[in-house]
Amino acid sequence: SSINTADIGLIGLAVMGQNLALNIAEKGFRVSVYNRTSTKTDDTINRFQLEQKNCLGKLQGFYSLESFVRSLKRPRKVIIMVKAGSPVDATISTLENYLEPGDLIVDGGNEWYENTQRRAEALSSKGILYMGMGVSGGEDGARHGPSLMPGGPVEAWNLVNDILNKIAAQVDDGPCVTYIGPGGSGNYVKMVHNGIEYADMQLIGEVYDILRTLSQSSHFDGQLYEIFERWNGGDLQSFLIEITSQILQFKEKDNLVVDRILDQSGSKGTGMWTIQEAAKRGIPISTISAALDARYLSSLKDLRVSLSRQLHGIGTTERNTIISFYGWNDFEFLISELEKALFAAKICCYAQGMALIQKASLDEQWQLDCGEIARIWKGGCIIRARFLDRIKEAYKRQPNLLSLLEDEHFVRDLNNCQTALRRVVSGASLLGIPVPALASALSYYDSCRKEILSSSQLIQAQRDFFGAHTYKRLDKEGVFHSRWSEDG
Ligand code: ATR
Numbered sequence: 001s002s003i004n005t006a007d008i009g010l011i012g013l014a015v016m017g018q019n020l021a022l023n024i025a026e027k028g029f030r031v032s033v034y035n036r037t038s039t040k041t042d043d044t045i046n047r048f049q050l051e052q053k054n055c056l057g058k059l060q061g062f063y064s065l066e067s068f069v070r071s072l073k074r075p076r077k078v079i080i081m082v083k084a085g086s087p088v089d090a091t092i093s094t095l096e097n098y099l100e101p102g103d104l105i106v107d108g109g110n111e112w113y114e115n116t117q118r119r120a121e122a123l124s125s126k127g128i129l130y131m132g133m134g135v136s137g138g139e140d141g142a143r144h145g146p147s148l149m150p151g152g153p154v155e156a157w158n159l160v161n162d163i164l165n166k167i168a169a170q171v172d173d174g175p176c177v178t179y180i181g182p183g184g185s186g187n188y189v190k191m192v193h194n195g196i197e198y199a200d201m202q203l204i205g206e207v208y209d210i211l212r213t214l215s216q217s218s219h220f221d222g223q224l225y226e227i228f229e230r231w232n233g234g235d236l237q238s239f240l241i242e243i244t245s246q247i248l249q250f251k252e253k254d255n256l257v258v259d260r261i262l263d264q265s266g267s268k269g270t271g272m273w274t275i276q277e278a279a280k281r282g283i284p285i286s287t288i289s290a291a292l293d294a295r296y297l298s299s300l301k302d303l304r305v306s307l308s309r310q311l312h313g314i315g316t317t318e319r320n321t322i323i324s325f326y327g328w329n330d331f332e333f334l335i336s337e338l339e340k341a342l343f344a345a346k347i348c349c350y351a352q353g354m355a356l357i358q359k360a361s362l363d364e365q366w367q368l369d370c371g372e373i374a375r376i377w378k379g380g381c382i383i384r385a386r387f388l389d390r391i392k393e394a395y396k397r398q399p400n401l402l403s404l405l406e407d408e409h410f411v412r413d414l415n416n417c418q419t420a421l422r423r424v425v426s427g428a429s430l431l432g433i434p435v436p437a438l439a440s441a442l443s444y445y446d447s448c449r450k451e452i453l454s455s456s457q458l459i460q461a462q463r464d465f466f467g468a469h470t471y472k473r474l475d476k477e478g479v480f481h482s483r484w485s486e487d488g
């Protein structure tokens with residue numbers, strides 16, 4: 001009875017895989033599961049039995065790959081959720097022996113997009129379809145509805161789109177899944193999503209630092225979490241703002257747990273890949289870089305502790321002068337400026353990420369639809385936010401928008417918020433509060449809106465001076481070289 005009956009199979013029952021399998025079963029599908037180590041299969045079956053009342057479908061565990069594959073309906077569909085890199089290769093190399101032409105493997109890990117393309121090519125010679133699918137939303141997303149970013153051949157998408165549409169997060173304008181594009185584009189979009197997530201988190205972190213620092217010296221009767229709660233009712237509404245408000249209420253005895261957390265933030269690699277990719281393609285994503293650097297800086301704990309005793313910031317008197325100069329004794333005013341600054345910086349950060357996606361799409365001929373990508377990020381994933389609707393609308397108005405900064409609504413928003421961003425970056429800098437992501441967003445904004453970048457004029461002159469690299473001119477056509485000095 002367990003032969004050729006399951007709708008889909010799932011290999012890899014660590015946190016993400018296990019939750020995704022339960023999600024699939026809950027949506028009414030028959031799912032077969034397998035894991036290299038059998039105890040995880042047992043755990044999954046036990047959990048399924050506990051939760052079964054909510055499940056319309058069936059989940060069956062297998063202890064050999066062969067019987068697992070035999071349980072699947074043809075053409076077989078197998079999602080693999082194992083560690084990215086060589087474990088995926090190892091899994092495929094055994095799995096493929098049991099598969100037939102027309103079957104499909106979907107890798108749901110955070111895989112480097114070129115690995116997906118390499119595997120797809122190798123498997124296509126055997127007629128096996130292959131997709132790389134970004135899965136965002138962590139444990140909870142996987143269990144109750146993630147944002148899914150599948151990339152690969154359209155035939156592959158057609159085989160699984162009914163299942164994916166049901167298991168994805170559902171929002172006002174549909175399920176948070178769409179066919180992203182060919183090749184490794186699904187992994188790529190997920191990678192950039194993670195880069196944006198780094199920047200979004202860092203921006204919120206910096207604003208929190210300013211609030212926390214100033215709440216200790218200015219008159220603020222409320223609680224910090226209330227500010228985030230309030231922001232969550234406005235333009236900044238997002239999962240990350242919402243959980244920040246919850247984090248700022250979470251206490252152990254009478255102390256906030258966040259104050260006791262070691263101030264070193266880790267990363268798992270997708271942020272770094274985003275930066276490397278952007279550099280390779282020549283796309284400035286300075287706010288995302290700033291966020292990654294901030295994580296690296298945080299890990300220099302010993303150095304920071306030692307330098308905190310040696311390098312100076314400003315004194316108390318200056319500090320009070322600055323705070324009153326900015327009008328930040330009025331805490332409500334500070335809050336309203338921070339809200340605007342954060343919003344402006346967020347626009348810059350998403351503009352950078354989207355520009356990278358567009359460049360890759362062009363280079364790789366993926367023909368990605370940025371509006372659809374913004375739409376499927378509206379639910380399920382960590383960066384879900386009301387804001388993504390605006391991005392979706394921007395691409396609807398102008399599908400070939402070169403930069404989000406050019407969208408008429410964002411132009412209006414930026415013009416409305418830029419003064420606040422300036423004041424927040426400068427004020428925080430004077431006070432010695434590090435704001436690398438906010439500052440990078442402001443510099444991005446100012447560089448993008450500058451018709452003539454004098455710094456680049458000078459750099460071209462320097463390059464021609466020391467390396468005869470030549471330069472072009474504003475006032476006439478051609479390529480020029482000057483003899484800049486007597487002995488040049
Ligand atoms: P965790 O998330 O529990 O730390 P992990 O080491 O990241 O686990 O691995 C995640 C999944 O990839 C697990 O299902 C793991 O299988 P095991 O439970 O047998 O360890 C799977 N995995 C890791 N390396 C693998 C490999 N070389 N071949 C097959 N599966 C592998």
